[in-house]
Amino acid sequence: MSSQTFPSKLLENAVNEFSRLPGIGKKTALRLVLYLLRQDKGVAVQFSDAIRQMREEIKYCKVCHNISDTDVCSICSTPSRDGRLVCVVESVKDVMAIENTQQYHGVYHVLGGVISPMDGIGPNDLSIGSLEARVKDGTVAEVIFALPTTMEGDTTNFYLYRKLEPYQVKITTIARGVAIGDELEYIDEVTLGRSLVNRQLFSTTL
Amino acid sequence: MSSQTFPSKLLENAVNEFSRLPGIGKKTALRLVLYLLRQDKGVAVQFSDAIRQMREEIKYCKVCHNISDTDVCSICSTPSRDGRLVCVVESVKDVMAIENTQQYHGVYHVLGGVISPMDGIGPNDLSIGSLEARVKDGTVAEVIFALPTTMEGDTTNFYLYRKLEPYQVKITTIARGVAIGDELEYIDEVTLGRSLVNRQLFSTTL
Incomplete structure (x- = not known):
């Protein structure tokens, strides 16, 4: 797939972005992108928004550095x-x-x-x-x-x-x-x- | 993982969106989301933008219905x-x-x-x-x-x-x-x- 010619630059970009994720190859990336393309526009937009919002707005707990929506996470504040x-x-x-x-x-x-x-x-x-x-x-x-x-x-x-x-x-x-549940002989x-x-x-x- | 408690709603949303894709389970979704979280903010934003832009701007060739960036695709117009x-x-x-x-x-x-x-x-x-x-x-x-x-x-x-x-x-x-390359006995x-x-x-x- 290295010399793959894409019918569209937009498609190629999306496939490249997906295949940058760990464990996702070019073929899987294409499959995922074509799946998003087949769904209603809202599905891809919601997907895109969730990723962006997560990355831009997520916080880390000041005390324990766990991911949190607040300054101090729900575990530390219980x-x-x-x-x-x-x-x-x-x-x-x-x-x-x-x-x-x-x-x-x-x-x-x-x-x-x-x-x-x-x-x-x-x-x-x-x-x-x-x-x-x-x-x-x-x-x-x-x-x-x-x-x-x-x-x-x-x-x-x-x-x-x-x-x-x-x-x-x-x-x-x-x-x-x-x-x-482990068997001794295989440990x-x-x-x-x-x-x-x-x-x-x-x-x-x- | 069904009763998984997430430390953050934003994280949970992103994981849910990923796990909606075909072949991506909850565990893989979490792995991908945490990967995006570890990278520079730009990586996730670029990823998010590529998906949204692809879904919103992609066209289909008027003649052959192939994906295209133009009204008539590059194959039909060659x-x-x-x-x-x-x-x-x-x-x-x-x-x-x-x-x-x-x-x-x-x-x-x-x-x-x-x-x-x-x-x-x-x-x-x-x-x-x-x-x-x-x-x-x-x-x-x-x-x-x-x-x-x-x-x-x-x-x-x-x-x-x-x-x-x-x-x-x-x-x-x-x-x-x-x-x-196929062997007859396995066809x-x-x-x-x-x-x-x-x-x-x-x-x-x-």
Whole structure:
């Protein structure tokens, strides 16, 4: 499709824009654009408006950097949530994933990435300073690390640990182990090994 | 993800709009939206503008109904193309596919679909009247059917054949047979059977 000749410049532009998105190739982009073209004009206009409005008007919570329509997000501003418990995550997607479990009643801190020298992302590109400030305040009792189990995630955990260590705050990390429903024979040895080392007292309640 | 709680209404809107596109689920939609959010504001705005402009300003060729930026498309208005040869296709995608072969020098007629009573698409929903008018004009020598080999495609072929039969015009259909590179043992029997019935004189030039 590289030498594709489009019957229209407008069509070509729209296809190019779509195919710039991750995981969308030229063929899929063309299919999506032709779909929008077949629908009523309102469908494409509404689509276009939603994207533009989202990008132009969306805010980030001043406290936790989560996406928000207000200055302080709905999680940080809910009085029933435990503000002394702060879960550190990489991105908004992770906040949504944890919220979906309905098992967590603390608040969050969205770093906006993990330290990755290969991609040119250093500590100063992430919202680490504001996390330190929150902890320094003395209102935080426990910081839970919930970063990805990659080299970059581990590096970030280590960096944060060194930063937060001086303040008398409990630092924990989410449990790693065999996922519910997984079969032992297919688990990688690192996970299986850790799940043995970090074994828990058996309980019939969970 | 059905009971997904979004941290922002704007985010939710954008995700919903994306997931309305065919083949895009909620998870993919969220991934695409968060990608646009991570980029410079200009990227999302340009994306949004390209879609809106495409939908609002795109035209269809008066002659062949192909997508066009002008009243008559670039194919119909090229003098070197043989206007007496009209290839009937379902959609713009098929025009692009045939143009890519660089083997066709006639013009097109885009039906905008095929007759499909199950989907409520009758002959009047397609640009069949204008095809008949083109043939009636007497400037068309041959009409080539290049519709999909589905029941709907066959029905449409038959309907068109009956419509165009009265006018002294040659009616042909693109060759069906074993695709180049295909192995015989994996071809369905209908295609293989037809390729034997419609066998061609061997030639060393093609």
